Amino acid sequence: xxxxxxxxxxxxxxxxxxxxxxxxxxxxxxxxxxxxxxxxxxxxxxxxxxxxxxxxxxxxxxxxxxxxxxxxxxxxxxxxxxxxxxxxxxxxxxxxxxxxxxxxxxx
Amino acid sequence: xxxxxxxxxxxxxxxxxxxxxxxxxxxxxxxxxxxxxxxxxxxxxxxxxxxxxxxxxxxxxxxxxxxxxxxxxxxxxxxxxxxxxxxxxxxxxxxxxxxxxxxxxxxxxxxxxxxxxxxxxxxxxxxxxxxxxxxxxxxxxxxxxxxxxxxxxxxxxxxxxxxxxxxxxxxxxxxxxxxxxxxxxxxxxxxxxxxxxxxxxxxxxxxxxxxxxx
Numbered sequence: 001x002x003x004x005x006x007x008x009x010x011x012x013x014x015x016x017x018x019x020x021x022x023x024x025x026x027x028x029x030x031x032x033x034x035x036x037x038x039x040x041x042x043x044x045x046x047x048x049x050x051x052x053x054x055x056x057x058x059x060x061x062x063x064x065x066x067x068x069x070x071x072x073x074x075x076x077x078x079x080x081x082x083x084x085x086x087x088x089x090x091x092x093x094x095x096x097x098x099x100x101x102x103x104x105x106x107x
Numbered sequence: 108x109x110x111x112x113x114x115x116x117x118x119x120x121x122x123x124x125x126x127x128x129x130x131x132x133x134x135x136x137x138x139x140x141x142x143x144x145x146x147x148x149x150x151x152x153x154x155x156x157x158x159x160x161x162x163x164x165x166x167x168x169x170x171x172x173x174x175x176x177x178x179x180x181x182x183x184x185x186x187x188x189x190x191x192x193x194x195x196x197x198x199x200x201x202x203x204x205x206x207x208x209x210x211x212x213x214x215x216x217x218x219x220x221x222x223x224x225x226x227x228x229x230x231x232x233x234x235x236x237x238x239x240x241x242x243x244x245x246x247x248x249x250x251x252x253x254x255x256x257x258x259x260x261x262x263x264x265x266x267x268x269x270x271x272x273x274x275x276x277x278x279x280x281x282x283x284x285x286x287x288x289x290x291x292x293x294x295x296x297x298x299x300x301x302x303x304x305x306x307x308x309x310x311x312x313x314x315x316x317x318x319x320x321x
Contacts, residue, residue, distance in 0.1 A: 030191025032231045034265045038298040039131035055265040084131045087191040
């Protein structure tokens with residue numbers, strides 16, 4: 001019974017958004033110039049919940065890794081990207097770290 | 108073309124070529140374009156997603172150094188349109204400014220109006236831009252046209268230095284000015300933008316832009 005309770009608590013804890021998603025990944029239109037895309041990195045890094053930002057011009061991807069125990073809505077990330085002048089096509093939560101997302105490129 | 112027209116033409120180079128005069132809210136972009144006859148320095152504060160404002164300074168002199176003008180000014184930029192495609196981006200900017208012009212071919216100072224227009228289209232490998240600017244007020248009444256087109260040597264990634272070749276063509280109307288052709292090497296790395304070229308093979312031109320946020 002005790003083990004069951006611990007398992008249930010752990011499941012509940014890790015299924016919350018703060019733990020389920022390590023990052024938020026967006027597919028972005030207009031991402032053609034690093035001088036302009038630096039805007040996205042600066043705006044997203046300014047958010048206290050953000051641990052790291054990754055911009056990939058080839059795959060047209062912007063990914064944000066969240067700090068442990070912190071969360072942000074994908075809508076907030078999309079809003080920041082839009083305010084930087086770009087259009088978000090899709091945006092999803094991901095369990096991958098920035099390092100893992102970056103590593104996908106070399107596969 | 109007579110000597111006076113040549114002097115005036117050299118005196119009045121067109122305003123600096125800005126990559127993107129509106130960046131993102133709370134960002135400041137500083138830029139400086141310099142060649143032997145021309146100095147242009149600006150700081151742009153972007154205060155909404157579509158609007159930027161800032162002070163600037165333009166200084167001109169004729170090729171022989173006998174005539175000079177200085178125009179401290181304030182500029183406003185409005186991004187009228189932006190298109191984002193998967194592999195390309197395009198923008199239209201409208202510009203307006205006010206300056207106080209002094210020169211050694213008229214006395215005192217003149218208030219000048221500085222309207223402008225810019226349209227650009229770029230991919231990771233191609234850059235094109237068309238600009239129109241005017242400097243209008245009393246004896247100072249000229250317009251300039253500027254076309255830029257070029258290509259990247261490779262599709263640089265976000266963390267890379269991206270080298271570009273840009274051909275810059277400029278012309279001041281109603282001045283008998285020859286069209287200036289400037290082959291330019293452009294280097295872009297995140298928030299740093301550098302350009303170096305040779306105007307008609309005669310004089311070097313440098314252009315530097317830097318983005319930073321508070």
